[in-house]
Amino acid sequence: MFKKNPFGHILFIKKWLIRFFGVVSHGRYRRFNKLQIEGSEIIRSLPETNVLFVSNHQTYFADVAAMFHVFNAALNGRDNTIKNIGYIWKPKLNIYFVAAKETMKAGLLPKIFAYAGSVSIDRTWRSKGQDINRQVKMSDISNISKALDDGWVITFPQGTTTPFKPIRRGTAHIIKQYKPIVVPIVIDGFRRSFDKKGLNIKKRDVLQSMVIKKPMEIDYENETLDEIVKRIQIEIEQDPASLKVISPEEYKRLEDELNAKRKFWS
Template sequence: MGLFKQNPFGHYLILKKWLIRIMGVLTHRRYSGFNQLQIEGSEIINTLPDKNVLFVSNHQTYFADVVAMYHVFNASLSGRVDSIKNVGYLWNPKLNIYYVAARETMKGGFLPKLLAYAGSVSIDRTWRAAGQEVNRKVKFSDISNIGTALEDGWVITFPQGTTKPWKPIRKGTAHIIKKYKPTVIPIVIDGFRRSFDKKGINIKKRGILQSMQIKEPLDVDYENDSVQDIVEKIEYAIEQHPSFKKVITEEELKLQEELNEQRRYSAKTKKDKVKSKNKTINNE
């Protein structure tokens, strides 16, 4: 990699590499320490082409979701299956990973600007701006930039365009799928909303069991599926279709918390046993 090599958006790859390394080390314990990230299906990552892959996911925080995916994708590419143990996988990260984010979010301070350099494709939301409902036309340059990112590598997008659950899928994602015909990989995440604040920067609660399920490529007929057909397929794939919605009772929430506590206790017991065993071996 040349020292001054740039990606299609003019970002120096050497700077992006070091940014991913540093930010990755600083954030690793958020998913494997303070909290535990349970991963399922990461073996799919190694089967994907190097370019024109679109990840579609539900959304729970501004930044923590994306950062977790960077960890999981790079760990998987380095040979780990459903694990982000040993942060060494960040030494040689995949540099052509991008994510779609609201332009106003990525301009909100020094840290978002750093994160934007790591791979943001910033767009103007057509339905909301500065906390107010708006109705404006899609900017063709925004669609073109997403296309440029797909032509260069992988793109992560959150088609609901909000961290609130059960919101409708934006049709723009379906138009992009029909236009650029990417391999579409659904991802379902959970636990991030309980772990972090809305921005995904501050830790709200520790000991939360987070989860990330990476699913098989979405079956899309690019020519014959309508925009609405694709929207509905995405809704089901990321488990945000109204049929998935249910009211969680207090009893169910309590059972979930008890299960998390049991998992944390089991993990701690296992860790203590390993430490004890190593200490015994060293003493011998």
């Protein structure tokens, strides 16, 4: 009952936290909105440890919660669905997510979420709403390594919910140094359905999507950091170059069409 993970968290408590918040949040992806999933079979093919998921980011917490649902549903035999929440009764307890330390300390609820699986780090480029420039803490890198050794890690390499921002090179450093299996994920619809924190439903009847792609084939020894950064940017569909081939007016028109398609009626 009192077995702990490498971060000192009691697994029995962590399991009940995931169960509770899994039940509470399930309707946000099944009832109020609809989560469309692709690639569940890839989740079942992954090893138990040293897997790094890289994804674009749209809210602080709703993105991660959805991934916890999708991963556990897939591991319990669901194919591209989170229908029937029984899968949450036996959750995978070695799933972690990288998050800014100041975010995870901002209130009781984030602190509880942190216990459920956060690897909290100090951002090197922003703090308290201000742009900064500070050195990476080796303890932060060590904690990510510890999480990879124990299981799966979800990271949002842009470090922000703003779309088409640059990929942080720290992610490439981690990939080069620890050689994890890197699985790209592309999400959409979360920004339209939730507030920025991902705690409150902003709009209902939005079609959310999560596409789990095949693991990247990376030459850990010979690919440069910049090459890895560029490939991640393309894989998670956040390459700014893709915006330059159309006019702002055309982009707005396509965005409006996509928003219309993402509405659904029960």
